[in-house]
Amino acid sequence: MAREFHRTDRIADAMKRELAQLIQNEIRDPRVGMTNVNDVEVSRDLSHAKVYVTFVGEDDAKKIEDGVQVLNRAAGFLRSQLAGSIQMRAMPRLSFRYDETSVRGQQLSALIDKAVAADRKDLDEGEDGQQDDNQEKSQD
Template sequence: MAREFHRADRVADAMRRELSQLIQREVRDPRVGMVNVNDVEVSRDLSSAKVFVTLVGNDDPAAIEASMDALKRAAGFLRSQLARAIQMRSIPRLQFRYDETSVRGQELSALIDKAVKEDRKHSDDDSEEG
């Protein structure tokens, strides 16, 4: 059965596309850097939106915190720019959240690679003995 798309889903998708462009082109704070907007979750009543972002090429916790602070300070400006781009009666409040899924995925991938390497090493040792 096909998934039914609700208005909040369509608004979230439009906001994700617009925010990724607005952050890249309009936010002039040097602390922000390269930002990927991974997902936007809009509440059912369209009053608030959680914007999940990752920072490209920056793993330093202090830099991440500074970038997130800069995005939170720019939330009002970005909301006003969204109002111009998206025709809605009211634009949801923006709440920026750092998305750790990509970082966690890289860590898990490294652990899997390490385990596979160790397994190959042990299987090669066993075949040489037999």
């Protein structure tokens, strides 16, 4: 059976696509830079929308915070532009938030890689010890 899509899901998807274009083409502030719109969550009553963004190549917390502030200040402008392209009775208020899932994913991936490397090192050391024991037994 096909999954039913709720109206909020369809609106969130349309807003995500439009916001990505609008931020890229209309926001000229250098603090925003290259911005990815990762997700949009629209409330059930369609009055609020949380927009989760990341900034390409930014690791500095201060620059990320500044970028989010710029987007939140431009939220009214972006909302009016969205209202022109998405036909709705009332456009949800926009609230921009930094999406930490990609950063957290990279950290977890690094931890996994470190653990795998440590296991390989331990396994290799164990095999070397067994080979030395086998060589000593064959010489006897």
